[in-house]
Amino acid sequence: xxxxxxxxxxxxxxxxxxxxxxxxxxxxxxxxxxxxxxxxxxxxxxxxxxxxxxxxxxxxxxxxxxxxxxxxxxxxxxxxxxxxxxxxxxxxxxxxxxxxxxxxxxxxxxxxxxxxxxxxxxxxxxxxxxxxxxxxxxxxxxxxxxxxxxxxxxxxxxxxxxxxxxxxxxxxxxxxxxxxxxxxxxxxxxxxxxxxxxxxxxxxxxxxxxxxxxxxxxxxxxxxxxxxxxxxxxxxxxxxxxxxxxxxxxxxxxxxxxxxxxxxxxxxxxxxxxxxxxxxxxxxxxxxxxxxxxxxxxxxxxxxxxxxxxxxxxxxxxxxxxxxxxxxxxxxxxxxxxxxxxxxxxxxxxxxxxxxxxxxxxxxxxxxxxxxxxxxxxxxxxxxxxxxxxxxxxxxxxxxxxxxxxxxxxxxxxxxxxxxxxxxxxxxxxxxxxxxxxxxxxxxxx
Amino acid sequence: xxxxxxxxxxxxxxxxxxxxxxxxxxxxxxxxxxxxxxxxxxxxxxxxxxxxxxxxxxxxxxxxxxxxxxxxxxxxxxxxxxxxxxxxxxxxxxxxxxxxxxxxxxxxxxxxxxxxxxxxxxxxxxxxxxxxxxxxxxxxxxxxxxxxxxxxxxxxxxxxxxxxxxxxxxxxxxxxxxxxxxxxxxxxxxxxxxxxxxxxxxxxxxxxxxxxxxxxxxxxxxxxxxxxxxxxxxxxxxxxxxxxxxxxxxxxxxxxxxxxxxxxxxxxxxxxxxxxxxxxxxxxxxxxxxxxxxxxxxxxxxxxxxxxx
Numbered sequence: 002x003x004x005x006x007x008x009x010x011x012x013x014x015x016x017x018x019x020x021x022x023x024x025x026x027x028x029x030x031x032x033x034x035x036x037x038x039x040x041x042x043x044x045x046x047x048x049x050x051x052x053x054x055x056x057x058x059x060x061x062x063x064x065x066x067x068x069x070x071x072x073x074x075x076x077x078x079x080x081x082x083x084x085x086x087x088x089x090x091x092x093x094x095x096x097x098x099x100x101x102x103x104x105x106x107x108x109x110x111x112x113x114x115x116x117x118x119x120x121x122x123x124x125x126x127x128x129x130x131x132x133x134x135x136x137x138x139x140x141x142x143x144x145x146x147x148x149x150x151x152x153x154x155x156x157x158x159x160x161x162x163x164x165x166x167x168x169x170x171x172x173x174x175x176x177x178x179x180x181x182x183x184x185x186x187x188x189x190x191x192x193x194x195x196x197x198x199x200x201x202x203x204x205x206x207x208x209x210x211x212x213x214x215x216x217x218x219x220x221x222x223x224x225x226x227x228x229x230x231x232x233x234x235x236x237x238x239x240x241x242x243x244x245x246x247x248x249x250x251x252x253x254x255x256x257x258x259x260x261x262x263x264x265x266x267x268x269x270x271x272x273x274x275x276x277x278x279x280x281x282x283x284x285x286x287x288x289x290x291x292x293x294x295x296x297x298x299x300x301x302x303x304x305x306x307x308x309x310x311x312x313x314x315x316x317x318x319x320x321x322x323x324x325x326x327x328x329x330x331x332x333x334x335x336x337x338x339x340x341x342x343x344x345x346x347x348x349x350x351x352x353x354x355x356x357x358x359x360x361x362x363x364x365x366x367x368x369x370x371x372x373x374x375x376x377x378x379x380x381x382x383x384x385x386x387x388x389x390x391x392x393x394x395x396x397x398x399x400x401x402x403x404x405x406x407x408x409x410x411x412x413x414x415x416x417x418x419x420x421x422x423x424x425x426x427x428x429x430x431x432x433x434x435x436x437x438x439x440x441x442x443x444x445x446x447x
Numbered sequence: 448x449x450x451x452x453x454x455x456x457x458x459x460x461x462x463x464x465x466x467x468x469x470x471x472x473x474x475x476x477x478x479x480x481x482x483x484x485x486x487x488x489x490x491x492x493x494x495x496x497x498x499x500x501x502x503x504x505x506x507x508x509x510x511x512x513x514x515x516x517x518x519x520x521x522x523x524x525x526x527x528x529x530x531x532x533x534x535x536x537x538x539x540x541x542x543x544x545x546x547x548x549x550x551x552x553x554x555x556x557x558x559x560x561x562x563x564x565x566x567x568x569x570x571x572x573x574x575x576x577x578x579x580x581x582x583x584x585x586x587x588x589x590x591x592x593x594x595x596x597x598x599x600x601x602x603x604x605x606x607x608x609x610x611x612x613x614x615x616x617x618x619x620x621x622x623x624x625x626x627x628x629x630x631x632x633x634x635x636x637x638x639x640x641x642x643x644x645x646x647x648x649x650x651x652x653x654x655x656x657x658x659x660x661x662x663x664x665x666x667x668x669x670x671x672x673x674x675x676x677x678x679x680x681x682x683x684x685x686x687x688x689x690x691x692x693x694x695x696x697x698x699x700x701x702x703x704x705x706x707x708x709x710x711x712x713x714x715x716x717x718x719x720x721x722x723x724x725x726x727x728x729x730x731x732x733x734x735x736x737x738x739x740x741x742x743x744x745x746x747x748x749x750x751x752x753x754x755x756x
Binding site: 436 | 507508509524526527594595611613614619699700701702703704705716717719720722724
């Protein structure tokens with residue numbers, strides 16, 4: 002075996018030569034010269050949807066000579082949530098991570114400000130809706146950039162034939178392809194009448210009242226439609242107000258026409274209810290339609306995604322954005338920002354949206370008219386109104402405008418749906434409000 | 448005697464080597480070294496997380512300052528917390544009682560099966576216990592599904608009305624306990640079977656000669672001989688059942704209206720999903736005093752009987 006002894010003289014000479022070469026040729030780039038980047042993306046439900054993201058990242062990595070490692074982390078079993086919590090505690094992990102709805106605010110102190118990324122993007126792609134701003138910006142600091150992948154509106158998805166048959170509603174005429182909605186009559190009074198007619202016809206509406214996201218989002222939109230706040234923007238508990246009483250009364254009426262088991266529904270229940278052919282309307286992004294397309298094509302060809310009914314205080318739909326954020330412990334923040342900027346370009350967003358069959362929604366105003374939504378079928382144009390192209394409804398999030406730390410608790414502990422179920426099951430209004438006030442009081446602690 | 452420490456007059460390397468050699472030959476040293484991997488494992492996987500949980504539980508919501516017992520005081524004032532305490536006790540105690548009764552009865556049945564076919568039965572009866580609970584609970588979830596319950600399909604088939612298995616508080620509690628009993632009974636069965644096999648046959652023969660009935664043999668021979676195993680099994684199961692997470696998480700996620708939350712699931716809801724890690728840690732630590740009291744009573748009883756023998 003040949004051994005080479007490095008003495009002091011040889012080491013100094015070698016180091017000097019290497020330094021001289023480096024100083025003389027600073028722009029010579031080898032492969033991966035711009036360092037390494039580790040990215041944790043949300044693992045998409047739609048089969049094959051990750052591929053668009055993967056291709057875009059590789060394209061960027063090759064152009065910028067950055068060695069990128071990607072993980073697609075599922076949100077099943079809260080894996081992504083746990084990964085985020087673990088990385089936050091360990092102050093180590095991915096440079097860029099996908100943050101679900103409430104997480105940018107939760108980890109605001111550990112995230113790099115993204116104003117220098119967001120401001121040019123807004124100039125280029127148009128402004129973002131108020132919900133994205135509420136969730137992603139704190140005290141003037143953009144905490145993260147709204148991601149196309151995973152962002153969604155949970156609007157109604159209805160059966161064309163069953164609404165026509167039981168309630169006499171032509172939902173395609175109300176929400177025509179390529180045109181602004183003609184949905185003035187689509188209000189909460191007519192909504193409950195339609196729910197009753199469909200229930201009597203044997204195909205009830207399937208609106209969950211459990212404690213998971215779909216149920217909370219639907220309730221949140223209806224609470225907004227009544228102007229019913231539990232906690233205001235200042236953090237004051239205002240739950241005992243007339244609007245909350247009105248929405249609880251409305252829900253009590255509506256619940257009579259929903260399946261009896263809706264208080265135990267999870268996020269899969271409404272999808273199953275629609276795909277099985279039993280339901281005539283659910284509140285969901287087009288994942289139920291995509292599953293029906295595969296498993297029950299005769300159901301899929303009767304599905305139409307459209308807007309929420311109008312309430313006394315407006316027409317609100319739940320918007321759940323995902324974000325891409327950069328941890329402050331990331332060692333390659335400039336590369337991370339460059340990657341996020343690249344992924345947020347209109348062309349990248351369109352590729353991601355196409356790969357997800359229209360499920361993914363960019364949050365920017367000018368990016369709501371991609372061809373995919375008008376062209377997806379069956380039936381053709383079924384997703385045209387999904388991205389809210391005519392700003393027909395206000396995109397919202399349950400529990401807003403309460404301060405984030407309170408709102409997140411209201412959302413995750415499903416206070417709204419619990420109030421609805423308590424009251425609808427016979428609890429006195431004042432008792433329900435007292436219960437809610439006490440829970441909310443607990444959320445205001447620091 | 449190897450356990451006696453050798454004197455070590457410092458200085459000479461040969462003497463040092465020989466004292467090290469002697470140290471390594473001590474039974475206690477060998478025992479310690481053999482146990483070291485386990486000690487390290489317990490330190491890393493149990494002691495450190497437990498200590499860290501205690502530390503977390505003393506921080507404020509933003510984890511920026513020390514609040515002492517503030518989180519615990521806060522919990523005492525919450526209705527949902529007391530609902531969780533009630534539900535955890537109901538869940539654990541009811542499930543352990545039923546698991547013990549079913550395990551005891553089935554162990555007797557299996558014990559009375561001729562030796563030739565007994566192994567097959569033992570194997571089959573252990574199946575619910577060896578399947579990962581998250582998997583088997585998923586199967587139960589489908590059976591209990593609100594809209595497509597196979598159990599309701601059968602009930603409706605025989606003219607009865609369907610049951611809201613996970614949709615109504617009482618039935619949801621029943622369902623999570625039922626699944627826990629289904630999964631845990633085989634453990635009791637196998638422990639009791641082992642205990643039954645160790646009861647000397649002569650005791651039963653003597654009891655028969657004295658004219659003891661079947662019930663008297665159970666009461667005066669079997670049960671006293673199995674008391675320690677029953678106590679240890681119940682304690683072990685009580686700890687595991689109290690700390691359960693997967694069954695409730697998969698089956699009801701704590702609903703409806705928080706009526707099935709137990710400490711583990713509520714700690715997860717508050718700490719991880721709700722972003723209040725210190726409060727979540729405080730919730731999970733509440734199991735410790737409750738289980739410590741139970742363990743003290745049960746182990747004291749076992750020690751007392753051990754010294755009587």
